[in-house]
Amino acid sequence: MPTDLHILPKFRDGLSYFYVEHAKLEKENNSICYLKENEVVNLPVASLGVLLLGPGTSITHDAVKVCAEHGCSIQWTGQDGVKFYAQGLGETRRSARLLRQALCWAVPETRLQVVRRMYEIRFPETLSPDLTLQQIRGMEGARVRDTYARWAKLCNVNWSGRQYERGSWSSNDPVNRALSAANSCLYGVCHAAIVSGGYSPAIGFVHTGKMLSFVYDIADLYKVETTIPVAFQVAGDNSPDLEREVRTRCRQKFLEFRLLQKVLPDIDVLLKVPEHEEVSSFDEEAALPAWIWDGQSRIEGGVNYGCDDL
Numbered sequence: 001m002p003t004d005l006h007i008l009p010k011f012r013d014g015l016s017y018f019y020v021e022h023a024k025l026e027k028e029n030n031s032i033c034y035l036k037e038n039e040v041v042n043l044p045v046a047s048l049g050v051l052l053l054g055p056g057t058s059i060t061h062d063a064v065k066v067c068a069e070h071g072c073s074i075q076w077t078g079q080d081g082v083k084f085y086a087q088g089l090g091e092t093r094r095s096a097r098l099l100r101q102a103l104c105w106a107v108p109e110t111r112l113q114v115v116r117r118m119y120e121i122r123f124p125e126t127l128s129p130d131l132t133l134q135q136i137r138g139m140e141g142a143r144v145r146d147t148y149a150r151w152a153k154l155c156n157v158n159w160s161g162r163q164y165e166r167g168s169w170s171s172n173d174p175v176n177r178a179l180s181a182a183n184s185c186l187y188g189v190c191h192a193a194i195v196s197g198g199y200s201p202a203i204g205f206v207h208t209g210k211m212l213s214f215v216y217d218i219a220d221l222y223k224v225e226t227t228i229p230v231a232f233q234v235a236g237d238n239s240p241d242l243e244r245e246v247r248t249r250c251r252q253k254f255l256e257f258r259l260l261q262k263v264l265p266d267i268d269v270l271l272k273v274p275e276h277e278e279v280s281s282f283d284e285e286a287a288l289p290a291w292i293w294d295g296q297s298r299i300e301g302g303v304n305y306g307c308d309d310l
Contacts, residue, residue, distance in 0.1 A: 018043060045067055046072070053077065119136045121270075147228055148228065190263060197267060218267065
């Protein structure tokens, strides 16, 4: 049993996400609440994985501090959570997992191994080691297309392919809007998990070049089981408030799928993170000076000049 409780991030034990817009969030006792018109709602911030703040939302300094203390990530998003603007600091202050991720990415052989494991997770059968990466990608593309077609038939939804007009949200057909809204929820949860575990959302293995590349990598592991079914079911029901219904059903689907319990352990498997990490005091004392690298190893004695609050 590990002696450092931060080796087991709290993220997996909480709820997935909560989206709020056109409201004010304030601290109340040791939690937070949001005020909207004449309504006051207490939020279970200690149990939330990520709080999504939509347009027209303001949040006090004390409320942000409470979220940070309870390991609840904050993301500032566009309407219905579809666009992502900013992310707050994650729960851990240690860099061991980030360094492991960077090492796996920097060596071509290990990066290819991680990519293959990412695809292997998605298939029930064992993939032949003789398959090239291009062949595996072709198999994955066929699997996703078959999934779209199967759910379209089950839900009696017209399906002509994945299309998304970025500049004109309302011009997209209902199922494509539902897919975008559902995937946005999934990206938010995966992003929060990645940051909470001490990984970088930018260092992707399949996806590359964007600050959210690793988020897309990890989210792709779960779309077939989570967001695709939700999107087609909502589109088939002709919901008058499609985006809100998608968010509501995604929360339930993520709970049933045990998404929060899967993300960090799956990343550890992908990157072959050691089961027992080295214990450090950085999480207990955020302002503790870092080690210094002397060219061969690390030494104690890093001085934190003027950065006590970081």
